[in-house]
Amino acid sequence: MDRYDMEDVVVAPPAECSSPLKEWRLKRQAGTLARSDFIEFFKRESPKYFDYQTGGTETDTNALTLKCMFKEALAKEEIIDVLVEFMLGDNPASALEKLRLEGNTATVCGKVFKNGEPTYSCRECGVDPTCVLCVNCFKRSAHRFHKYKMSTSGGGGCCDCGDDEAWKKDHYCQLHLANRKNPLESKILTDAVLERAEICFGAILAFCVNYLEIEPNASLQCLDGNVEGGQVDGAQYCTVLYNDESHTFDQVIQTLTKIAKCKQKDAMEIVAAIDREGRAVVKCDTFKECNDLKSAIENQMIPASALLSNSRNNQSLRTSVLHIGAVACQQFALQLLGWFQEFLVRHYLFRKTFTELVQRKQEAFCIRHILEYDVKLWKTARTCWHRLLISGMLMEYDNKMVLAQEFSRRYATIVEDFISDDHDHAFSIVSLSVQLFTVPSIAHHLIAHEGIFDKLLHTFYHVAIEKFIVNKTLHFSKNIASLTFFKRANYILYDLRYLLSLKPEVLNDDLRSGFLEGCRALMRVLNVMQGMESITRQTGQHMDYEPEWECAFNLHIKLATTISQVIEWASCDVKLLRKLYKMTVRALVSNSFIVGGEKTEARSVAGHVASCLMYDVSVKPVSIHLPLSRFYAGIYLHLGAHDMTYDSLQAETDALSIQLTPREIIEPVLCTHAMIAQVAAGMWRRNGYSLLHQLYFYRNVRCRVEMLDRDIVCLQIGASLMESNEFLIHVLNKFNLISWAHSNYETLLLENPVDDEFMRQLSMIDEFLELLIVIIGERWMPGVSMVTDEDRLRKEIIQLLCTKSYSHSELSRALPDGNSGNSDNIFEDVINTVAVFKKPVGAESKGVYELKEHLFDEFNVYFYHYTKEDKSKAEELQRERRKAKKELVCCPPPMLPQLTPAFTSMANILQCNVFLNTCTLIMERALDARSRSFTESHLQKILHLLGFAIQEELSENYPFLSFYERSQKYGILEKLDELARCPRLEAHRDFVLWTIKRYKELQAKQAPSEGGAGPSGLQQSSGEEQPLSSEEQARQEKEIRARLAAERRAKIMAQMQSAQKSFMKSNAEMFAATDKETREETAPTGAMDWEDISDEDEQGAVALKPNIACLGPERKFYQGSEANFKCILCFENCAISRSGPPLVSSAFVQTSRVIFTTPNMRASQSALHMSCCGHVMHHSCWQEYYSNEESKEQRRPHRNRAALSQANNVEFHCPYCRTLSNTVLPVTEALPAFSPLPAASDSYLPLDSFVEIMLTLAADLGAIKDEDMCQLPSVSSILRKSGVVADMAQFERSVQLIKDPPKLHSNYSDVMAFLNKALLNAMQGQQPHLKDGLDPDNIELVPMLWDTCSYTLQALEIYLFEVHKPLKAELPMRHQSCATNLVRACSRFSAANRTGDLPMPPSMRSQAEFAARMLDTIFNQKGTSVLEWDSFRVLVPFQFGVLNLMTADNAAQTIIPSGSMFDYYILQIMFLAHLTKAVLCFDVDKEQAKRAEETPNAKPAQEMPQANQSVSDYLEQLPDRIRDNIISFYRRYNIPARVLQKNMQKQLAEELKDENQQQEQTVVIPCELHHLVLLLEYVQRQMSSFLRCACLFYRCLTDVDFPDTFPTDQPDRFDLMCQYLGLDPQLGVYFDMETVYATMMHSFASHPDITREVEQRCQPEVRRSVMLEPCLRPLPRLKQLYDDYSDLINSVSDIFCPNNEREEMKTPTMCLICGSILCGQSYCCQPELGKLSVGACTHHAHACGAEVGIFLRIRDCQVVYLGRGKGCFVQPPYLDEYGETDQGLRRGNPLRLCQSAYSRIFLQWLGHGLHEEIARLNDNTNVAVTQWHHM
């Protein structure tokens, strides 16, 4: 006994176990080595690598965590490698390497595709669409330059590179072409090696076959071995749960948690594993425990979901109990098979050995067995075997043939297994058929010698349809449940399609007879389909239920291709065609549907008699399914090409005593068409929708090729075989129109009332005439007339393009699929001859095809593939077109192609008596005003038919045609003339005139032969009168119409003008205000500025006298002007009043990281962003609106749980523009309006006093915390303490103190509170772990608003920069009003927040602390250094949060920041800080390198580009003192300079030490003029973003508009921005040591952190402690994508799920913000967010994009926006050459990145528009709710 039994090991046999290799070799020498030696070895060893752990046992036994794993790496080393060594000798690695170098792997690639791997097919060279290449081959093949398609594999197929039969040319890629040259034999694989290999291979196969069954015999053996005496030792067993398709994920998860007591999370993992691998171990325990669990699971009846109903319906989950040893062996067997498959790829001889082995019939692993036991395996095991067969047998043709033969022989069995099984097709051995049947020579061999054609159809007949046959006809109606089952059976028909996909050049007798055998089986199928699902007209009541019809149509769709293929095959072989024709005739004769046993009666019209079949369609059953008749029509079309005719073959069929008359041929089809006509006439209303659906599909592009199209051919056959009059009588009779066709009809009619019946009759006439038009006109069918397939396609496309312009995808969808894979190419050729491709214009539109102008003449309004809508659309367009071209406005018939000999007699219809009689009848009735049985559409159709007749004779194709002569007898021309004059029929006059014109052409042609006077007389009388009169008449009418229109217009204009005047009057004030404003602000100042500028330009660097500054001593003051608004809710005027109720505008707050996504940003950093549409409402109106929205939202059921966290934050839409909103912003007055206007002569405190005051304030505020003081310092005390010598008035002026400020309306606090709530909610969403909400008292709410303000402005600045908009460019209202409202709100609230109350409220207190910290940081160097500041984000809170603290003790005073002198100083301080930082960070080497790169030819130092000239001029003009100051500041503080200096100093010191010199020397860093130029330029550049933000900010704060000097079409200029802000743009000023500027800069620059940074940079190994905030933030970017989509898809083809290293990701999804690849929408990756488990994308978006995400689902080429649990799909940025996207890769055209489409996505993100877009798309489409958070 040598079983797995750990406890029992008493004697360790190391020597024996250590070297199985030695043992095998010895045995082999002795000749006793057997397969069983290996098998025993595998069996013994594999359990050692199986490992499982049961966790969480101690406390919670109810929730066990089970982890099973098989240590594959170790098993490979210790088992498989040993095996390889045995086979290949002592050094297997080098042997394999040598083998590789011999290069004989294979001439075919045969790479097996994994699920989702990209595949490529060549549209030019591929024999059929199943021929594909793998990436590696494709990239090395010639096809990459051809027209190719790409798609993603569903897994299981293989690469066809190197297969001669797969490609028309370029069969090999470079790699496999090289392999071809190598010899088949090998020096390394000697006979001895192969012998050993044979033994090993046999052992492997035997082992795997034995172990891999779901309930293997081997398991029972294990059981026997261990259960001795019924006692089971310990946990040696496993319960294994298997995959099935009838239970849903959730059902299985439920079972596992309820019965197996798994944790939810574990259950999900197990289910994912089951889905992936087909099974999973759910428990490891004793046999009893495991078996109990098995029974418990099996006893639990889970109702399978209703849709999936098949044989496994209502079954319980499949489980088994296995011994651990057996599970281990199975795991190892899987690994072994995987390895074996790869091993076989290595050499032809291995595969040869393998194939020989599996052909041995007595072995357990013979092919037959492998094929048949597939169904007993689970998913992974099956896949392993399939891959093995593909690698082992498909690489060589002979082997492939062997497999194909075996496969064919077992086909019936394995298909039946597949149908009763429930796994997907891809997981069944049946799926191998595509590899075998698509090889033409193999397919032909199988048809000829294995009877596979017959076998397939025979199997299909028996398994799929036999049981539905009632009375020799199929009836699916009552068997809806059969759908799933039927679907599976349909795979047989796919196989059939593969088999016949390529018709042979020549047929030998074997192939022909094999094929005919199959055709007989096909006839049997078609025979039971003829007349299936027949329907009878309901007259009394509606149908009780809608009959099922889809099955029959599905059957048709699946079979249609095969039918077309069979006809195609038959068309090229006379013998085949003849036999098939007779076979079809026999089948038709034997089928009795409609034609069987009905009576005939004689009917006569116009003196002609026909004996008609009396089958009343309105009473008896009819069917849409007539495949036999249609098959006959298909075959018939090819007779002519082989010089056969109906008559010549009739002799042969008569001999067999089968007879098929023309009447019998058409009768079933005619009945169907009569029914269709009756449906159109409203006679079948009570039959419900199912009939309408069927008729829809009857004409639909997917079905019509083998339905409608064939029916028309069938009728055309009848028309050509029968005497024309007789044919027409048959049709008239079927349509019940015989009496109508008699001239006494009108008189008979007088006796009958006008009822429904009569209206239907009229409609039936229409239908009859239209059918006639179709029969005569629709002859673009090879065989009917002399046209080719291309002509047919051409006609189809022309007709389509007459209705509208089509994009490429629409067009290819509107055309039927070709039978061969190359229809694409034909399509491409044809489309280019008839249409012009118009390239897409914008990013939104697609390119479209437009018909070439001259081809509109070929338009036929009665085209039979048109729907009603198509027809009217096309007709309208055609009329417009002709009107524009000043042609007769009508839709005349096109010229028709010439009929083939077999169909020539059809033309006779146009001149036969019944036809002419009918035409004259209708024309007479048209002219008779009393006639009742006439409608205008009858006339139109008759004209169309006459047009056909005239043009047919004009074509001179048919000598027998004498329409002109006959028509004269009927007086057609006279009647036409009369019609043209008839005023009642004016609408048709143009068409009549056209007909007359054509008729006269015919007359002119006849004239020489006739020469008669009669016609010429006619010509005169009509010729003068008609065309003239009608044209004249038209012109006159037009003139009258034009005059009337002009009068009407004038009247309207007058009305409008008076309305406008009264409007102006009532709004006079408003207009006046705007006028004044524009005049003041722009006109006069603008002119002056221009003069200044030109001066300045001439003088160079002389300082400019700015007269438009918003700040500083020179500032321009705000001139009050208030705008009036109209409330968008109540439409009343509303003005802003200082103390009245507030006005609001809806706004949206969101968390954002957009500008923090640049590299090096802290991962967690996020901020709040605010947007606002700017539409103004009364606060009260809004409140009403909002509470309404709120209650609506509460009534709505919660769509998804993720939205719950937002519960107290209802989103709503702006009532005016529907912009998404979640809060409101107050709309207030311009800020300067509050402050007193200072006089021009007033003096202010200087900057140094300001600094002193700030220092004092910092100290005092800091004391609050320390001393627990409850009162804020007063102004006077601060002034005193800071030693500023000034009077109070000067201070008050400097801060623009407001005395007795207006009290805010009480509603302001509501607005404020609501805004705060929204900010809090947004914060909370970002931090779900703060589950109970933030404590509003602990959060610094007001600073939060300021921060939102600065972030929003920064985001706006970046957005504007990105869209190339300078500041002065006109901003959209939403940006303008958002910035203004936000800044004003900040300012007002910061002022309103202060209070004189004691004790100090907490918010005030926290503000004071905040301010103290900030002032300390800025003025005392106590916090971070400038290096870490984002200067603008410090500026905003500084501006709002400090000054008003000084007045907080006095309610009678307040400060509203609006551009005071102190505000200016604040800006100056931050400007200096930013300047300092820029100087510090400047890196001269980098700049020089950059400059050298930009101007590669110029020498960096001497020759500077022209643009820098002004800077260097400026520097030269500077006083030496200042220049020296700059240089010394640079040397002292610039970080790279200091680092350099230190390093050089150190070096020097070392050198000196070497030379033993004691003298101290100091290294001086060079700083020449050109260095300074670089420095100043650098600084200017680095300041740009800060200045733009500051300009935006102070523009809103001061309401001083940007001057006209600001550029509107180029980047903003440094100097202009400085001037606007009141700053000196000449940077030298700031380095003057005597000013406070320099003091501040030195203070900033000497922060200890900066010195530390320098030291750290000298020692590169030390970790940095300072987070450097760049002066100029890099711009946010989305991930750069591959230009070629296939590169993208390849880049993820082997990325694995982070939770499961063995499995490739199913839905690899790329975050476009950071580029990470995630495992999207998958059960394996469901991380937790808060308490909710969500999809990987949602989780990632939360952190990466602060709750929003942009993801590209790579395999299906879709872009998803996610935001707060919601989401939407948007157009991907990849387009094909027709400018179209391809979501889901359905079209497969090569896709390229479209930059403009991608930048649209980018700008939507950058502009914070994702939430808005998601809301918009979800609003518009009422789509089923997607579980976006699972994404």
Ligand SMILES: [Zn+2]
């Ligand atoms: Zn390949």
Ligand SMILES: [Zn+2]
């Ligand atoms: Zn290749």
Ligand SMILES: [Zn+2]
């Ligand atoms: Zn090609």
Ligand SMILES: [Zn+2]
């Ligand atoms: Zn209102």
Ligand SMILES: [Zn+2]
């Ligand atoms: Zn709005």
Ligand SMILES: [Zn+2]
């Ligand atoms: Zn990301």
Ligand SMILES: [Zn+2]
């Ligand atoms: Zn995953």
